[in-house]
Amino acid sequence: MSAIAGIFHYDQEPINTEHGHRMMFDLEKYPADDVQVWHHEKIFLGCHAQWITPESIGERLPYYDQNRKLAITADAIIDNRDELFEKLQIERDRRAGIPDSELILLAYHKWAEDAPKHLIGDFAFMIWDERKQTLFGARDFSGSRTLYFHSNAKHFAFCTAIEPLLTLPYVKKELNEQWLAEYLAISAVVEAVDASITPYQHIEQLLPSHSISIAGGQIKLTRYCTLTAGERLKLKSNDEYVEAFQDVFRTAVQSRLRTNRGVGAQLSGGLDSGSIVSFAANALSKNAKRLHTFSYIPPKDFKDYTPRHLMADERPFIHSTVQHVGGINDHYLDLEGKNSYTEIDDFLEITELPYKYFENSFWIKGIFEKAQEEGIGVLLSGARGNLSISWGSAYEHYALLLKKMKWFRLVQELHHYSSKVGGSRLRRLPEVVRVAFPFIDRIFPTEDKPYIFPRIINPSLAKRTNVFHRLKDYGIDQTGWFSSNANLHELRRRHFKDVFHWNTTNTLTAKLSLRYSLWQRDPTNDLRVIRFCLSVPEEQYVQNGVDRSLIRRSTEKLLPDKVRLNLHYRGVQGADWVHRMIPHWDTYKAELKQLSKDDRILSYLDGDVLNAALAKVEAGAVPEYATDADYKILMRSLILYRYMKKFA
DSSP states (O other): OEEEEEEEESSSOOOOHHHHHHHHHHGGGSOOSEEEEEEETTEEEEEEEOOOSGGGTTOOSSEEETTTTEEEEEEEEESOHHHHHHHTTOOHHHHTTOOHHHHHHHHHHHHGGGGGGGOOEEEEEEEEETTTTEEEEEEOTTOOSOOEEEEOSSEEEEESSSHHHHTSTTOOOOBOHHHHHHHHHOOSSOOOSOTTBOSBTTOEEOOTTEEEEEETTEEEEEEOOOOOOOSOOOOSSHHHHHHHHHHHHHHHHHHTOOOSSEEEEEOOSSHHHHHHHHHHHHHHHTTTOOEEEEEEOOOTTOOOOSOTTEESOOHHHHHHHHHHHOSEEEEEEOOTTOOTTTTHHHHHHHHSSOOSOHHHHHHHHHHHHHHHHTTEEEEEOOTTGGGTTTOOOHHHHHHHHHHTTOHHHHHHHHHHHHHHHOSOHHHHHHHHHHHHOTHHHHHSOOSSOOOOOOOOBOHHHHHHHTHHHHHHTTTBOTTSSBOTTOOHHHHHHHHHHSSSTTHHHHHHHHHHHHHHTOEEEOGGGOHHHHHHHHHSOGGGTSBTTBSSHHHHHHTBTTBOHHHHTOOSOEEOTTTTHHHHHGGGHHHHHHHHHHHTTOHHHHTTBOHHHHHHHHHHHHTOOOGGGGGOHHHHHHHHHHHHHHHHHHTO
């Protein structure tokens, strides 16, 4: 794992190596096991290396292959090494010691610009092809590693982080209003639908699933990976689907255990993280190794106000998983004294961007800190599980059965579902009808008003950037997100079609990994797993009244039934963020009032919406308002305010 940087001159002007070294100097805020550079005439490459895998220890990076006339700098862990060894016909006695960067270089030598299509893992890399006088690079399909760049008439410069690019004398630090407009107009935690733009006018980001080629002063961007449902997998029985899933998921988990340090995992009380932990702990036990789990819990004085079906403290389910799986050193973090407000400046320093996920920011960072203390090299997570391994909404499936007029199966499923969760099957039919035919809500609206997030963007900024028209091209309406009429299947399809959805999350984890010198890895985001899950017939995901059926059946005996068959309770992290801020509430209010009078920030934010929301915080902190929209927009506005003061 590395932070990489480089400069390329389009003309024959030699590189000013001072510029490259200045970028490398700016990366020194991150811990490193080694720092190396390589330059030749009009190309400069650098690598600020953190040794995470056994093969990376002592690795030469940047690496120049004298025979092939290729040079590479890379931030990568490749998971399909065995497959690549065979395809590239690498001798068996050489395989164990080959670093991932060399595998990427050999893949490029064989497949040229098609090389990223053959790679599975988390990566961002750049290769200098001396014979072709071309610079080529790529980012993995979901953007697990970051790669920013600047280009002008003479220069192309790239880096894992934004700030080093701003040290270059030819990069002007200028706010990008289009990025800011998208950031403010989108109500979800996503930053922008155009994932190529950044907060700075002259700095771009290579899109996930894309490669970049620079030759003759021209930049070419190519999408090399598009995920679609494709051909349906047809197996003979439920058992065969379970066996097939276990095989592909086991491979994904095991390939992510490759580290010269300890292995950790984020563990909640749910299915996704529990499934990963069960597969990982079993694999590690074969080598007499233990898995470290890290779980966030609320502080001791927090009074849980959430409904009975939600759990702010998931320890009963976490303990059940730990005891059942075995081979685990479990850590529970209440992060006393930590909160969303006092962590803002440090979090902005890490992310280099304003952010919206403040409810979880302090405990996500806290888990990385604790994992670093425990000597962890790889921290497993299951963040993408809802759309891959644990896909399957009961009501969405029943709506499909209704629209396809499969009455007998629908009645059977509703009977099974009601027997498991309680209540009459007929009581659920009206809700299934509304899911199947959303227009009914427009004709016969329910008494409950739909939740609409307040629009915080200044109307004049929205108008001059035409932001809502741009969002419409991505299916996002005037509410700042997808229409409430969009079904989950359509949202899932769009999620894999559009590259922006996962960019925000992966940008965060990539930069946290650099700060704490450990790599967060998600087996539910493995390309092989996602392709498999997209090929599985829908009836495998909802079956006999059980949603998320495939993962529940696939973890029989691997997880306790208390977790595996849980249909009644759902964990909720971050419910205590307001409670944690109570000691700082007066300072928080004072800063919000200062913000509300700042002409610069009000040129981007809607002052009327802000002032209306401010009235709520005047009365004092109310922990039960943790999900209140006004509370959320105030925190989001304050984070942007701090960012603008410090970075823009």
